Each structure stands twice: as C-alpha cells, then as structure tokens.
Amino acid sequence: MTSSLAFEPALVMMIAATFVLAGMVKGVTGMGLPTVAMGILGSLISPVAAAAMLLLPSLISNLFQFGGGRNTGQLLKRLWPMLLTVVVATLLASAWITGGDTTRTQFALGVALVAYAIWTLAGKKITVAAQHEKSYSLVIGFVTGLLTGGTGVFVMPAVPWIQSLGFEKDELVQALGISFTFSTLALALGLWWHNALPVQSLSLSALAIVPALIGQWLGTRVRRVISPQVFKRCFLFCLVGLGIEMILRAA
Incomplete structure (x- = not known):
C-alpha cells in the first residue's frame, strides 16, 4: 500500500x-501483542511499516506490564544477566532485520514455539539448578538478542526460559514485561541505527497506543x-498460536 493509505479512516x-x-x-497471557498484531498488519501495510508501527504500543504496554507488580527490583536483580546480553546481541544483529531475509528463521522459531508449548502441555518441565541460572541466563539472553535482531521476534528462547524459573502468575507476567521492554528498546535503537523507522508509521504507532x-x-x-491452571493453559495455547502464525507467515 502507498503511504497515503496509511491514514484512511477504514x-x-x-x-x-x-x-x-x-x-x-x-493482558491475559503477558505476551503476544507484537506477533498477533503483525500477523494482521502484514496483510494491510508493508512489513517495515508494520514493524515500526508496533514499537510504541508494544513499548508502552510493556512498561505498564513492567511496573505493574510489586517485585520489580527483585526481578531485575534476577534477570539482569539475560537482559544485558539481550540488548548487546540485538544491537549487534539489528542489521539482519533491515537488510536480510528472515523467513527461514521465523519458520524455525514458529516450529520451536509450537514444540515447546505442546511439550509443556504434555506435562514436561524445564528445570534449572540455581547455581547455573546466571550463566545460562547470559546464553539465553544472547541467543534471544540475535533472534530479535534477525527477525524482530523476541519470545524465543526468553519466554520458555523465564517460565522455567518458577514465577507465580503475576510475577511471570511482570518478568515477561521486563524482558520485552528491554528487547523492544534495543530493537528500536537498532532500527533507528539503520534508518529503518518510517516517520509516518511512527505517527500511526502513537495513535495505536490507546487501543492497545x-x-x-x-x-x-x-x-x-x-x-x-487456566492461566497456564492460556499461556501455552498462546504460544501455540504465536508459533502457528509465524509458520504461516513464513510459508
């Protein structure tokens, strides 16, 4: 679509x-806004414009989720190794999303999401020994950052990793908000670095904050x-939906 269509009322x-x-x-699962929206917006406007449009509502909603609990300090203290390497790796890999073909990576991510969710729904669990958590977090964050820089999707492997840490329902949602906030900021900085933030899409992005x-x-x-229990099932079914959407978009 041309840019003039971006502000048509319909x-x-x-x-x-x-x-x-x-x-x-x-709001229900603590995740999914960018991917759910991207699946629909991708049929309406260009992918670059859609990615830029998602930045502000994603960031603002993540900030509300970030500060919506009472354990912000404790969560930051526990998650900082992952957050640090997410930012570094996203910036390093941000050239991929602006100049490369990410179709195969998105397909692989979708398959991984579906496989993980089905595996967990079947009763399987990832367990992490406390003495290894910090070192694993550094690796998980770096891989998540590389995938964020390459595809604009920041759910893997951060989401299953955070879910494996044994947080309660509201803590899990806040921890996801913290992770997504850092990823969104790093991705925005990477897109700006490579001149991939269309001004008109950012204008609509600001308007999209309220409905989001x-x-x-x-x-x-x-x-x-x-x-x-219902929350957990909703969370995992959301992962399945996100994975299927990514697979279909990459097909």
Whole structure:
C-alpha cells in the first residue's frame, strides 16, 4: 500500500481493532501483542511499516506490564544477566532485520514455539539448578538478542526460559514485561541505527497506543479472575498460536 493509505479512516479502524485484540491477548497471557498484531498488519501495510508501527504500543504496554507488580527490583536483580546480553546481541544483529531475509528463521522459531508449548502441555518441565541460572541466563539472553535482531521476534528462547524459573502468575507476567521492554528498546535503537523507522508509521504507532492499552486492560481483568491452571493453559495455547502464525507467515 502507498503511504497515503496509511491514514484512511477504514484502515485506521482496522488497525485500532487489531491492537485491541492484540492487547487483550497480552493482558491475559503477558505476551503476544507484537506477533498477533503483525500477523494482521502484514496483510494491510508493508512489513517495515508494520514493524515500526508496533514499537510504541508494544513499548508502552510493556512498561505498564513492567511496573505493574510489586517485585520489580527483585526481578531485575534476577534477570539482569539475560537482559544485558539481550540488548548487546540485538544491537549487534539489528542489521539482519533491515537488510536480510528472515523467513527461514521465523519458520524455525514458529516450529520451536509450537514444540515447546505442546511439550509443556504434555506435562514436561524445564528445570534449572540455581547455581547455573546466571550463566545460562547470559546464553539465553544472547541467543534471544540475535533472534530479535534477525527477525524482530523476541519470545524465543526468553519466554520458555523465564517460565522455567518458577514465577507465580503475576510475577511471570511482570518478568515477561521486563524482558520485552528491554528487547523492544534495543530493537528500536537498532532500527533507528539503520534508518529503518518510517516517520509516518511512527505517527500511526502513537495513535495505536490507546487501543492497545484498552485491550491490555480488558485482558488483565480477565486474567485476575481465572485460576492459575487456566492461566497456564492460556499461556501455552498462546504460544501455540504465536508459533502457528509465524509458520504461516513464513510459508
């Protein structure tokens, strides 16, 4: 589509509805806004414009999720090795998303998400010895950063890693928000570094903040009234949905 279509009323309404839906998914499960929105926006506007448009609503919703709990300090203290290497690796790999073909990587990520979710739904668990957590976190963060820089997707392997750390429901959601905030900021910096932030898409990105937050608020209300078991299943089914969406988009 041409840039002049970006502000047509019908398109703006479709974008707003997309962000409400994506925000609801994020409110319930703590993740999914960028990927759910990208799956729809990719059929409406160019991928580069869609990626730029996602930055502000993703960042703002992540900041709300970041500060929405009472354990921010403790979570940052535990997650900092992963966060550090996420930022470094994302910046190093940011040239890939602006100049390379990421289709195969996205397909592999989608397969990995589906496999992990099905494996966990079957009752399997990843366990981490406390003495190895910091060193593993450095590796997990670096790999996540490389994949973020290469594809713009920052769920693997950070999401299964964070889920393996034994957080309670609200702690898990906040920990995901912290991880996604750092990844989003690093990706935005990388895109800016390579002159890949279209101004017009950023204007629509600012407008998309409100519907995304409305959707996130609705999803958070739902999350507060469901049981931990239902929440876990919703979380894992969201991973399956994210993985399938990535596979279909890469096919």
